Amino acid sequence: MFRKAFAVSVGLVVAVAAAWALEGQLVSVAVRSAQLREASGHLAPIVAQLAYTDEVEVLEVRGDFLRVASPAGEGWLHRSAISEDRIVLADDGEDAARRADDREVALAGRGFNEEVEQRYRSEQGLSFDGVDRMEDRARNSDALMRFIEDGGLRVPGDES
Amino acid sequence: MSARARSTALVTVVAVATAVVFVTCGTLTDIGATVGEATGTIDRRQAASIRRTGERMERSFEDFTPEQEYYIGRSVAATVLDQYPAYENDEVNEYLDTIGQIVVLASDRPSLFADYSFQVLDDDEVNAFATPGGHIFLTRGMVRLAENEDELAAVLAHEVAHVVESHGLQTIRTSRITAALTSAAITGAQFAAGEEVAELTEIFEGTIDDVTQTLFTAGYSRSAEREADQGAVKILRRAGYAPSALASFLERMDARWEPDGPGLARTHPSPSDRLNDVRAVLRDDDPEVDPRRSERFRRIMENV
Numbered sequence: 264m265f266r267k268a269f270a271v272s273v274g275l276v277v278a279v280a281a282a283w284a285l286e287g288q289l290v291s292v293a294v295r296s297a298q299l300r301e302a303s304g305h306l307a308p309i310v311a312q313l314a315y316t317d318e319v320e321v322l323e324v325r326g327d328f329l330r331v332a333s334p335a336g337e338g339w340l341h342r343s344a345i346s347e348d349r350i351v352l353a354d355d356g357e358d359a360a361r362r363a364d365d366r367e368v369a370l371a372g373r374g375f376n377e378e379v380e381q382r383y384r385s386e387q388g389l390s391f392d393g394v395d396r397m398e399d400r401a402r403n404s405d406a407l408m409r410f411i412e413d414g415g416l417r418v419p420g421d422e423s
Numbered sequence: 424m425s426a427r428a429r430s431t432a433l434v435t436v437v438a439v440a441t442a443v444v445f446v447t448c449g450t451l452t453d454i455g456a457t458v459g460e461a462t463g464t465i466d467r468r469q470a471a472s473i474r475r476t477g478e479r480m481e482r483s484f485e486d487f488t489p490e491q492e493y494y495i496g497r498s499v500a501a502t503v504l505d506q507y508p509a510y511e512n513d514e515v516n517e518y519l520d521t522i523g524q525i526v527v528l529a530s531d532r533p534s535l536f537a538d539y540s541f542q543v544l545d546d547d548e549v550n551a552f553a554t555p556g557g558h559i560f561l562t563r564g565m566v567r568l569a570e571n572e573d574e575l576a577a578v579l580a581h582e583v584a585h586v587v588e589s590h591g592l593q594t595i596r597t598s599r600i601t602a603a604l605t606s607a608a609i610t611g612a613q614f615a616a617g618e619e620v621a622e623l624t625e626i627f628e629g630t631i632d633d634v635t636q637t638l639f640t641a642g643y644s645r646s647a648e649r650e651a652d653q654g655a656v657k658i659l660r661r662a663g664y665a666p667s668a669l670a671s672f673l674e675r676m677d678a679r680w681e682p683d684g685p686g687l688a689r690t691h692p693s694p695s696d697r698l699n700d701v702r703a704v705l706r707d708d709d710p711e712v713d714p715r716r717s718e719r720f721r722r723i724m725e726n727v
Binding site: 315346397415417 | 486488497504509516520521524525529534535540603615620623627628662663664715719
C-alpha cells in the first residue's frame with residue numbers, strides 16, 4: 264500500500280516537473296503540417312495551420328496536449344507534433360557546420376531528403392506511384408466522427 | 424633532458440592528470456583532445472574538431488529528424504509495393520484507413536512528419552508491414568483471417584505500435600546512422616553538391632536494405648514483438664476496441680501456424696508464445712466487441 268502510494272506520488276512529481284519544464288519553452292513544429300485546435304482534442308475545430316520548423320511557445324500543458332502561441336495565433340497541439348530540440352531551416356551560411364554538430368539543433372531539409380529519394384528511385388528503378396496514392400488518400404473528418412459514433416468508439420484525450 | 428623538454432613533459436603529466444579527473448564525465452576522445460591541446464601538439468580548432476568527431480561516434484536512430492524518418496519510410500514502402508502489388512479496392516482500403524486513423528489517435532505518437540497511411544496488398548500470404556514513416560500494409564490473406572473489425576484494429580494497432588516504438592529505425596546499423604548523420608551533405612556549409620548526394624544515397628540504400636531485410640526475412644526481436652503487442656492492447660483499450668480481439672486473432676493464427684511456412688512464420692515468434700503475454704494484460708472491464716462494428720465489417724469484407 265505504502266509502496267503504491269509512494270510510486271504514485273513519484274509519478275505525479277515527475278509528470279508535474281515535465282509539464283513545468285515545457286511551459287514557457289520555445290519548441291519547433293516537427294511535422295510537415297500541424298493543425299492548431301480550439302481545444303485540447305484531436306478533433307476540436309482547427310484555428311490555424313503551422314508548418315515544419317515553425318517556432319511556438321508552450322503556454323500550458325494538459326495531458327498530451329500543449330497550448331501554444333505562434334504568429335498564426337494560439338491553440339492546442341498534440342505533443343508528438345513538436346520537438347524540444349530546435350529544428351531550423353538550413354541556411355547556406357558558415358553557421359551550418361556548427362549547427363550540424365550541435366545535437367540540440369537539427370537542420371531541416373538536410374540528410375535523407377527528396378533529392379536523395381530521387382536519386383535512389385532512379386538508381387533502383389523503383390516506382391513511388393503506389394506510395395503517393397496511399398499517402399494522398401482523401402480523408403473527411405465528419406465521416407471519421409460518424410464512423411466513431413456509429414461504432415461506439417472514442418477518441419482519447421478529446422474534450423471537444 | 425633540456426629545460427624545454429622537461430617543461431613539455433610536465434605539461435603532459437598535468438594534462439593527463441586533468442584528463443583522468445574528468446574521465447567520469449568525458450569520453451576518451453575528449454581526453455585525447457584535452458591532452459593534445461594542453462601539450463600544444465594540436466591547436467584549439469583541431470581539438471574542437473576531434474571532440475566533434477567523438478560526439479559523432481555516438482549518433483543513434485533517435486538523432487534522425489522526423490523528416491528523415493519519413494524519407495526512409497517512403498523508400499521502404501516503395502520496396503514493399505515492388506514485392507507485393509496493391510489491392511485495388513477503394514472501399515476496403517478506405518475502411519482500413521478509417522480504422523487506422525482511430526488506432527493512430529489512440530497511440531502515443533499520433534503525429535508523424537506526414538500522416539500515417541494504410542494499404543491492403545494483393546497477396547494470399549498472411550503478412551503485415553510498417554515503415555518508419557508510418558506506411559502500414561496488410562495483405563489480403565491477413566485481412567481475410569480477421570473475423571471482425573476489432574481484430575482488424577488489433578493487427579493495425581500492433582503495426583502502429585512498431586512505428587511508435589521506432590522498431591524499424593532500430594534495425595539500421597549504427598555505423599550507417601553515424602555515417603548518414605555526419606555526412607558532408609548534412610554538415611557542409613553549402614547545400615550538398617552531386618558528389619555528396621551520391622555518397623549519402625549509397626548510405627541511404629544500405630539503410631533501406633537494413634529495414635526491408637528485417638521486414639521480409641529477419642524479423643524484429645522477440646522483445647520488440649512483445650512491446651508491439653502490449654502497445655496494441657493499450658491502443659485498443661483507449662479507442663474503445665476490444666483488446667481481447669488481439670488474443671482471438673492470435674488464437675486463429677496459431678491454429679493455422681506452419682513454423683516453416685512463408686510470410687509471418689519467417690519473421691515472427693509463434694502466436695502461442697505471444698498469446699500468454701497478451702492474455703496477462705487483458706482486464707475484466709475492457710471494452711468488448713460491438714455488434715454494430717462487426718456488422719459493417721461483414722458488409723465491407725464480403726468480397727475480399
